[in-house]
Amino acid sequence: MTNQVPNDLPPLPQHVVSDRLIIRPTKRKDASCLQKWWNDPAVMAPDGNPDGMQYDDSDMEDWLRRYVDGQAYATHFVICLREPKEKPIGEFYIACDDRPGCVDIALAIGETTLWGRGYGSEAVESYAKVLFASSECNAVRLDTRRDNSGAIHMAKKVGFVVEHVWANGEFQTMLLTKAAYELRQYTAEAHS
Ligand SMILES: CC(C)(COP(=O)(O)OP(=O)(O)OC[C@H]1O[C@@H](n2cnc3c(N)ncnc32)[C@H](O)[C@@H]1OP(=O)(O)O)[C@@H](O)C(=O)NCCC(=O)NCCS
16 A cells, blocks of 8 residues: 555655754664554553553554555654664654645654653654745644643644644644744744
8 A cells, every 4th residue: 555645746745854853754673663652651641542552563563564665655754863873762743634734743752751852842843844845735733632731832832823622622633824833933033
């Protein structure tokens, strides 16, 4: 199975580099990191999986065949430190590609000792920057549980606002429009 780019649009950004991070397509060699992060209740609980995902090796193999092998372009990425060994510290993926309207994203910094150092917000902001520069996407959305304070705080730092609340108040969709992103950049530059 290979993925299709909607409406003949070019592939989504495949390789994004920021001050401290590299976001690159997920490869088979990343499976052990992904399995560790997905099975870690500390990583998965904030987004609603208090026991972790409990992926065994067979589940991982299925996932790799579905999302990595033979894909025309990546929708699942690994967030690495921008250093010689490019240590993987988290994952980033496109949950829905509805361009030109919107792209839905999700992410996890799998190494919990690195939470709160700005890596999550840097990953989202740098991907949004490249995505919006392509002129083929007008917004980015992110769904979170409403009790996921870390994710909500991270998203607000980047400029996301709450678009709507759903599932009896358990979840919220947060939105960053291209216009809001550009206004924010313009304002920051004007004050620097
Ligand atoms: C959400 C997540 C990606 C954020 O990554 P991160 O690298 O810690 O993000 P940042 O450091 O850029 O920003 C997090 C901010 O939230 C703050 N924060 C962390 N936990 C918090 C909490 N419980 N309440 C309020 N703020 C919190 C941090 O202090 C930081 O703010 P600051 O820079 O003003 O100090 C990471 O916590 C994670 O992987 N969580 C598990 C998976 C998940 O929930 N994913 C989101 C759903 S898509």
